[in-house]
Amino acid sequence: MVGMELSEFGKKFTDKAGILSLMDDMGRAMGGGRDVIMMGGGNPGYVPEFQEIVRKRLQDICADRKAFQRLVGIYNPPQGVQGFIENLATLLHREYGWQIGPENICLTNGSQTGFFLLFNMFAGVFSGSVKKKIRLPLTPEYIGYADIGLDRDFFVATRPKIDCQEDHLFKYRVDFDGITLGEETGAICVSRPTNPTGNVVTDEEMARLDELARAHRVPLIIDSAYGVPFPGIVYSDVQPIWNENIILCLSLSKLGLPAVRTGIIVANREIVRAVSGMNAIMSLAPGNFGAILAEKMVGSGEILSLSKTLIRPFYQDKVEKAMTVIHTEFAGISYRIHRPEGAMFLWLWFEELPITSLQLYERLKKRGVLVISGHYFFPGLEGDSWSHKDECLRVTYSQDEQQVAAGITIIAEEVRKAFSEAGG
Ligand SMILES: Cc1ncc(COP(=O)(O)O)c(C=O)c1O
Numbered sequence: 278m279v280g281m282e283l284s285e286f287g288k289k290f291t292d293k294a295g296i297l298s299l300m301d302d303m304g305r306a307m308g309g310g311r312d313v314i315m316m317g318g319g320n321p322g323y324v325p326e327f328q329e330i331v332r333k334r335l336q337d338i339c340a341d342r343k344a345f346q347r348l349v350g351i352y353n354p355p356q357g358v359q360g361f362i363e364n365l366a367t368l369l370h371r372e373y374g375w376q377i378g379p380e381n382i383c384l385t386n387g388s389q390t391g392f393f394l395l396f397n398m399f400a401g402v403f404s405g406s407v408k409k410k411i412r413l414p415l416t417p418e419y420i421g422y423a424d425i426g427l428d429r430d431f432f433v434a435t436r437p438k439i440d441c442q443e444d445h446l447f448k449y450r451v452d453f454d455g456i457t458l459g460e461e462t463g464a465i466c467v468s469r470p471t472n473p474t475g476n477v478v479t480d481e482e483m484a485r486l487d488e489l490a491r492a493h494r495v496p497l498i499i500d501s502a503y504g505v506p507f508p509g510i511v512y513s514d515v516q517p518i519w520n521e522n523i524i525l526c527l528s529l530s531k532l533g534l535p536a537v538r539t540g541i542i543v544a545n546r547e548i549v550r551a552v553s554g555m556n557a558i559m560s561l562a563p564g565n566f567g568a569i570l571a572e573k574m575v576g577s578g579e580i581l582s583l584s585k586t587l588i589r590p591f592y593q594d595k596v597e598k599a600m601t602v603i604h605t606e607f608a609g610i611s612y613r614i615h616r617p618e619g620a621m622f623l624w625l626w627f628e629e630l631p632i633t634s635l636q637l638y639e640r641l642k643k644r645g646v647l648v649i650s651g652h653y654f655f656p657g658l659e660g661d662s663w664s665h666k667d668e669c670l671r672v673t674y675s676q677d678e679q680q681v682a683a684g685i686t687i688i689a690e691e692v693r694k695a696f697s698e699a700g701g
Contacts, residue, residue: 286427299420303647314684315676317647319472320535321621322675324591327533327583334570348569355557356549357384358568364576369543372506372581375519380546383553384563388502388528388540392466393425394555395498395524395542400463401428409463410657412495414451414486417624417654417669419472419500433461434657436665441613445604447626448616449474451482458493464524465490468500470511470619473654473671475596477504477618480516491522496548498524503620508532509584510592511619521545529567531621532580532588539567592621592675599623599674602682606689610696621675624651626668627692631699633667640691646684648672 283291303317338344356362362382369375385391400411411422413434422432435455440448449471458465465486470477478486483499490497503510505517508531519525527541540563542552556563574580596617603614603623615624630637638650651669658666670688674681 289427289429290424297424299649299653312645314646314680314687316672316674316681316684317649318673319621320673320675321531321533322591322595324533324587326587330574330583331534331570334573338569344569348565351565352562353565353568354553355562356382356553357556357563358565358572361568361572361575364572365541365543368575368578368581369506369519372578373517373519377519377543381543381549383542383544383549383556384568385540385542385552385556386560386563387530387538388500388526389421390538390559391526391540391542391552392422392498392500394552394559395464395526395548396422396425396431396466397427398548398551398555399496400426400431407460409461411498412456412458412462412465413657414456414465414467415449415471415476415478416656416658417449417471417474417651418656419468420649420653420656421472422466423653423656432657434655436658436661436663439665442616445607445613446616447613448618449476451478451486453485453489456489458489458495462493462495464496464498466498466500468502469515470503472503472620473622473649473651474615474624475617475620475622476615476624477511477513477515480518483518487518487520487523496522496524496544498526500526502526502528503531507580507584508588509581510589510621512589512593512596513618519543524548529571532571532584534567534570537567537570538564539571595621595674595678595681596623598678599672599681599685602685603689606686607692610689610692612692621673623672623674625670625672625688626651626665627670628668629664630668630692630695632695634670635667637670637691637695640695641688644687644691646687648684648688 338348362379366377366379366382369377396411400409403409410431410433413432415437416434435452437449438452440450467478487497525543529539611628613626634650634652641648649671652666655666
């Protein structure tokens with residue numbers, strides 16, 4: 278409709294959101310009628326054995342009239358499918374000793390929806406016109422958060438510490454000296470592993486964040502979309518943590534089920550009640566599909582063993598192969614890779630890159646390689662003119678290995694070209 282007048286809400290959510298323009302751009306490039314090497318998206322890979330297990334489960338459900346009716350024919354309570362929730366509460370209590378029951382878990386239509394609800398519950402305008410923000414203790418951080426606030430200017434962040442390591446590696450660490458919490462802090466949130474960097478915040482850093490959050494009486498939101506306990510795409514030994522002040526956000530997506538849109542919130546009962554209420558208002562109830570498909574594997578604990586024996590090795594093998602290609606192809610270039618500790622991304626840093634990462638992205642797109650420019654991943658640091666923000670790329674390694682290798686070769690060529698044009 279031409280000239281349509283929109284509310285503040287309407288304007289905020291139809292404005293040029295970073296994630297929307299990015300998805301649009303990628304979609305257009307993919308639909309451009311030529312072969313494209315897709316190293317940009319966050320789609321999980323297809324793990325054949327896992328798909329077979331899910332297919333079999335679906336067949337069993339379809340063969341059973343009652344089970345099928347339950348899958349497609351009923352609205353569940355706004356908290357989500359009770360059988361799944363009960364199984365998960367039992368599993369988490371049994372495995373980790375967490376004092377939780379079904380009243381501590383609710384489902385959302387994808388964890389992205391969960392973040393929308395949680396962030397807007399804890400940040401924005403409060404009574405007395407106090408404005409609160411979500412504190413990101415570490416950036417780069419997930420681009421999907423950036424446009425989620427009903428209000429603008431929703432995040433506050435500080436630069437991380439950079440720990441340069443051998444073999445062209447580096448690791449971001451939380452700069453605790455730079456974190457100030459106060460009246461304006463609504464909640465702390467960290468993704469673990471982090472999208473885009475593959476960083477896994479250490480157990481020690483988590484313990485300090487937990488302490489900080491409790492001392493300041495704000496919730497600590499942990500986005501474990503790739504992490505522990507499932508799908509467990511973490512290559513080091515880290516522990517999941519939970520207590521009444523932690524909101525642990527899980528998802529079935531990165532196990533290989535992004536289309537079922539099942540997000541899981543594990544939190545104290547007050548928060549679970551609040552999110553369930555919002556589910557009722559926004560969508561009556563979260564979808565049943567993912568929860569019913571996964572209910573048995575949660576009940577038996579198979580979801581944990583599959584994470585360890587199928588999902589993690591699938592990605593670990595891919596990352597090791599991609600790293601080998603990078604070290605070969607990038608020889609002679611000044612490059613660093615964030616130590617790949619989890620998730621499905623490599624985060625490449627070209628220090629003093631003579632063009633911006635966005636320009637590099639454009640050049641790569643012309644060569645048929647789709648990556649994501651790193652500058653998108655600094656929510657809360659928009660006003661900071663830190664050159665590092667324009668020196669990084671996010672590369673996905675979840676897809677076909679040969680394509681990934683071909684893409685890396687082209688990235689190396691373009692980076693080399695950019696440095697040589699600048700006389701470097
Ligand atoms: C760090 C992180 N959190 C949350 C999500 C949202 O996942 P979903 O809504 O599919 O559960 C994603 C998706 O890519 C992600 O990368």
